Amino acid sequence: MRAVIQKVERAKVTVDGEVIGEIGPGLLVFLAVSVDDTQADQEYMVKKIANLRIFPDEQGKMNLSIQDVKQEILLISQFTLLGDCRKGMRPSFTQAAPPEKAKEIYLKVIKDLQNLKIKVEKGMFQAHMKVELINDGPVTVILDSKRIF
Numbered sequence: 001m002r003a004v005i006q007k008v009e010r011a012k013v014t015v016d017g018e019v020i021g022e023i024g025p026g027l028l029v030f031l032a033v034s035v036d037d038t039q040a041d042q043e044y045m046v047k048k049i050a051n052l053r054i055f056p057d058e059q060g061k062m063n064l065s066i067q068d069v070k071q072e073i074l075l076i077s078q079f080t081l082l083g084d085c086r087k088g089m090r091p092s093f094t095q096a097a098p099p100e101k102a103k104e105i106y107l108k109v110i111k112d113l114q115n116l117k118i119k120v121e122k123g124m125f126q127a128h129m130k131v132e133l134i135n136d137g138p139v140t141v142i143l144d145s146k147r148i149f
Contacts, residue, residue: 001031001032001037001042001044001145002031002032002081002082002142002143002144003030003032003045003142003143004029004030004078004140005027005028005030005049005052005142006027006028006029006135006138006139006141007027007054007136007137007138007140008026008027008134009024009025009134009135010022010024010133011023011028011074011131011134012132012133013074013076013129013132014129014130014132015127015128020124020129021074021123022121023121024072025069026066027049027066027073027074028074028076029076030081031045031076031081031106032078032079032082033097033105034097034146035095035096035097037097037105040145041105042105042108042112045145046112046116049109050065050066050118052065052066053065054141055068055071062139067116072120072121073121074120074121074123075109075110075113075122075123076129076131077102077126079097080093083096099126102125103125106125110122
């Protein structure tokens with residue numbers, strides 16, 4: 001599982017011109033599920049997203065999590081994060097999970113974050129979405145449940 005996490009002042013997602021998810025300050029999370037992801041990957045990602053210390057404390061040091069600052073998450077499914085561009089000029093998406101599996105895990109991640117009392121807005125699975133954001137910092141972090149960067 002791979003995620004790109006951005007600290008934002010605000011973010012929203014629209015489908016066919018209609019806003020379907022919108023947050024104020026918090027995290028915009030783009031999430032991709034791979035073919036070999038398991039419950040362990042899902043649990044890893046939920047724990048990391050919920051506890052990632054990228055919000056400033058009183059001294060301005062990145063020391064607080066989304067739970068500490070009680071902000072929101074906008075979570076968007078984005079299989080293209082798993083695109084392999086090493087060969088040729090067109091990405092290969094063979095590592096992306098089939099839609100049924102990806103949607104199931106995506107929804108479980110949302111539910112698990114909500115169970116931690118984090119407000120989560122979401123995009124629409126398999127829809128063409130337009131995502132707007134104002135990055136705060138900018139702070140952008142990449143997480144991968146299988147690889148070390």
